[in-house]
Amino acid sequence: MMKLTLIRHAQMAGDPFICPERPVKGSLSEEVGIGQAEATAKALKEERYDCAFSSPYGRALQTAEIVLAGRQLDIGIMPYLYEWMPNRELEKVPSTVFEEMQRQVGDAYAEETWKTELGEGYFDMCARIIPPFLRDLSKIGIHSRMGGFVPEEAAKELSVVIFAHGGSLGILMNFLLGVRPFPVASFAFEHTGAAVIEFVERKGIYYPRMLIPAHH
Incomplete structure (x- = not known):
């Protein structure tokens, strides 16, 4: 069965925007993050x-390197799959002004926050990702068609794993499962949280569905 696994990075350390050389060091916290990735x-x-x-981003890539260590598997980079991007121009404004902007956005109804001065809007992220x-x-042979996916013969049993961030993975989950767009996230990934999407075939079209495993 064709399958897609989405995994959030472990607890980070250092610069959240760094795109480091490989192998990655220092992007996960030594006290928690490394252990989370090793447990995964x-x-x-x-x-x-x-x-x-x-x-x-380093925190996702280092998590991927640890989780996949020992496998003969290259890790491809999806350069667009970074996290929500703040408005970097706001780094120039006084902290009191920035804090007031944050307060105003925090006090607004969700329907009023599709796009704010703080950074990317929901649809901006969708268009980017x-x-x-x-x-x-x-x-890799999985083509988006007619509301689902049509895989090439060699891709029908592919198992794909993607390491990224809570926000960007939430965008993918919403899209794949047909959840309505909304500024408040429908899915929350804990550090190293994993979601498994299976693809079920109907008349040659493969439709995504979320697998919720039993914990026993």
Whole structure:
């Protein structure tokens, strides 16, 4: 069965925007993050992955390297799969002004926050992430068609794993599962939280559905 696993990075350390050289060091916290990634590697050691991808940010890429250590698997970079991008121009304003802007956004109804001065809006993120994501799936033989996906013969049993961030993974989950767009996230990923999407075939079209495993 074709399958897509989405994994959030472990607890970070250092510069959140760094896109480091590999192998990655110092992007996960030594006291918590490294252990979270190692525990995830142990929990997923029996899982088969044919393709692996990561956000370019260090915290996602270091998590991917630890979780996939020992596998003969290249980690491709999805350069568009970084987290919500703040308005960097606001770094120039006085802290009191910035704090007031944050307060005003925090006090607003969700429907009033599709796009704010603080940074990217929801649809900005969708436009940044979803079209290139579909192109990358197409490169490995999974084509978006007629409300679902049509895989090439060689891709029908592919198992793909992607390491990224809570916000960007939430965008992908909403899109794949057909959840309505909304400024308040529908899915929350804890550090190293993993979501598994299976693809179920109906008359040649493969439709995504979320697998919720039992914990026993």
